[in-house]
Amino acid sequence: MYHQLIRVHRFRFSFLLLSGLVFLLTWPCYSQSSFARTGKVERIKVHGKGLEGNLAGDSPDRDVSIYLPPSYGTDKNRRYPVIYFLHGFTDSDDKWYGLTKHWISLPAVVDKALAEGKTKEFIIVTPNAYNRYFGSMYSNSATIGNWEDYVATELVAYIDKNYRTIPQASSRGLAGHSMGGYGTMRIGQKHPEIFSSLYLLSPCCMIPSLNGPTNPEMAAKLEGVKTQAELEKADFFTKAMFASAASWSPNPTNAPFYVDLPVKDGQPQPMVTARWAANAPLATLDQYVSNIKQLHALAFDAGSKDESIAANIKILDGMLTNYKIPHTYEEYDGDHLNRIAERIEQKMLPFFTSNLVFEVRKKR
Template sequence: MKKSRLTAFLFACLLAPAVTFAQSPLKGSVERIKVHGKSLEGNLEGNPTDPDVSVYLPPSYKKESKRRYPVVYLLHGFTDTDAQWYGFVKHWINFPLIADKVFTSGQAREMIIVTPNALTRSGGSYYSNSITAGNWEDFVSKELVAYVDQHYRTIAKAGSRGLAGHSMGGYGTIRIGERHPEVFSSIYLLSPCCLAPGNPRSAESIAKIEAVKTPEDIAKADFMTKAALAYAAAWSPNPKRPPFYTDAIVENGKVNPVAELKWNANMPLNSIDQYINNLKQMKGIAFDAGDRDQPIAANIKTLHELLDNYQISHTYEEYAGDHINKIGERIETKMLPFFSKHLIAK
């Protein structure tokens, strides 16, 4: 897909009309809590240090008071929130309804699902450690896991913890998963973005980035401009350059090569060879994307070939679809059954 088409598609995703779901009572339940992140304290963007977290508790949770459950940490995508995914705000997906359907029909064993709100000033944290956006990798892999294990009836061991995510969340899944096999034993990437460097930015896209002068301008920026600002906040922070506290994104009408090098260094396909021994410890690895979701579909094929070269067992699928239109179906028929198979439930 040419960059102009990709830009138009992603912008359309951002503005996609909300899907209306039948408002039937949940069989499970959802709690929306706040979890303090010491690792988020002092972030220069001023993002919350007590982010909202949505927790889905399966149908039997409140009935079987001595039962403990595996946990899947589900990471949302760029410009999304946990509230959108969990039905507090109408969106293109309503995860609790999907989970209810899967667990009540017996398609998968019950589990707890946890989603932190990783929306930042620039649109998303990319689940990375940054003085500017906050240390989100540490928050998810350490503090959030510790909080959930302390406050819910979890099976508190890596073999019973999974990590999954869509788009930016898929990126966060491979990033955090490959670094922390002592925390998560199985990972599932749904249409993961940002696995490899993209096409060169056009003069028009560079001009749009240059037009953002203040934090207030971010709200008016288009999807791809926000993404560039979020890349910078996550991967090229600079505490001496207010008001965005990042390295310059554009210099002399071109993308700053130093910033671009830092961004590329954070693309998983550029660094995954350093984490092969960690990935070999995984009990389950799976990823998929729609065939019309380019360059993501091409990138996960490369990931598939790389894991094959290292003889690392995994599940890979390219299906007929785009970036969002089959995600609910994939969660129902693939992702939750995958974790049911791979996570230890006792």
Template sequence: MRKLKSTRSLVLGSLICCCFFLFQPVLGQNTPMKQGTVERIKVHGKGLEGNLSGDSPDREVSIYLPPSYKTNPKRRYPVVYLLHGFTDNDAQWYGFQTHWINLPNVVNKALASGQLHEMILVTPNAYTRFQGSFYSNSVTTGNWEDYVAKELVANIDKNYRTIPQASSRGIAGHSMGGYGAFRIGQKYPEIFSSVYLLSPCCLSPSENELQNLNNLSRLENIHTPEEVNKADFLTRAAFATGAAWAPNPKKPPFYLDLPTDKGQVQPLIVAKRMANMPIATLDQNITNVKKLTAIGFDAGTQDTNIAASIQVLDQQLNKYGIKHSFEIYEGDHVNRVAERIETKMLGFFSDNLSFEAKKVK
């Protein structure tokens, strides 16, 4: 009987111990995820002054500072310039307005894994009168290419604890922003070392665009900015790219040339548009492209034209033997972009950017 009681005590004690450990919180389970901080400032663009669209040269810029930025005042960080897409703005991406993505939450979640290096992210507000700058130099919309590559970078390096060297700077973007990232990245390897494109638009002309040039004559029936704003997405995009790539300071109220005039295709204007597509200029910029440390790009299977265009980019880079990463995943133009940033893009920059300043000899 005494033996049975002893056995029962042993079993009971074991159960108590098991329950104690089973109901203890898993290490880190209730630990709050470290949060980065977001600042929204204004950065003046000298090259944006006097643009014919009348847009302000004082542009909002949203900045994500990683969790340790406030607690480790001596630490410096690499920077990724992340460019938003057409009809978007920086406020939408950084949680100031409701949108399909909240970038700070995405980055916080990615950093919580402990597998990534911390970095600063910077996104300028490129929303214009035409709902997007296409990050190009134009008298109509202003010199956006110069603004991003030179003025914005200089301002961020001056006012934040960055590692001010090309090997510690990346440029990325979604859709119009992906276009801008490749346009700028292939021209300025002395400023940016790594490039990642998320569903980049407008890299090369699609067969549909070339076949449908005659249909663009409908654009000639639009005469006021209000009519542009009420038009369908493709019409608005045609005016925005026209302002960026075919500006005309003598042609108010839009100050741009359309691909047709009185229903007739204008070969020179079409040539200007094609000349602003990065794959079309890749051969001329190939020396610069070879200087880049890393190039990555992706698109969803349902994003048909864009998926086709990045396959062309893949082929062109392979032709020159340029190393790059490339993936077409199951998805559309936006539904998995947040996931791609979390699981692919941030890791890409964590692997390829330099997190140490070069020593000056």
């Protein structure tokens, strides 16, 4: 009888232990797969030689947020494709990476896509392009420094040297939202030798206004900003005008902002607006058709309620179609922000999963 009781208790203990293990392995909050599919975020500083001496006085040592995929810490011999993701105007890398409260957390979106099997693993890199003017437009300028070169050459070189990347264009993607979408097209159409695939999410600034702030009230507001403190308090449109001027119409003799605005003494400045137009991807696309044809894949989208941007990417679709350049274009039901996380999860990440190369190609 005593031995029978012992056997019963042992059976019950074993059953409870097994049940507990099954519970831990199957309950979503504690499952092995849940732990295994969570990436890691690092935030580092990457110096930009081309950002040194910028007239705005911004540091050339830039914060950079990096998402390392779940297997990066355990599979020490594995190398990964990289997506360089560019944030939007007035945003910063820490906001997108869940380090500061924001409307999106990119790591959470990627982790969700991995858990649902919608994407392969990537390293994702985002530099902090927030500056004195609230955004760099990812352009080269004496006023803000050479941001285009920083992203395309200096940052890529640093990441390849310090992380287990697959250091080849076929394994590098470039993407971004809003100002970052603009930067993606601007940089990507010039550098197919660095980035092979591009995804533009609601890209801004594809066709800058050729007339500038012609409304007298807007012009007066723009010219009324005399100090940095006043610029900090300005509305979004005014800030965007200063950022555009700092990026596309710098003036090293015009302190304190070192820019030429598109209006002076209430009058439009045609030369300034011409300089802005020369930086519009839709105006320059014809010059880079041979480069764009070298890209492996190109996709872009925008919400239908984001009317001006949706209209501009429809023009981009038409231009690429005329040149018989393969691409993916979609206008969906949404605005500038409300479905971006969903688009990244369901469209952007699968796009790069399908189009980037996941192994090192041997040189011939």
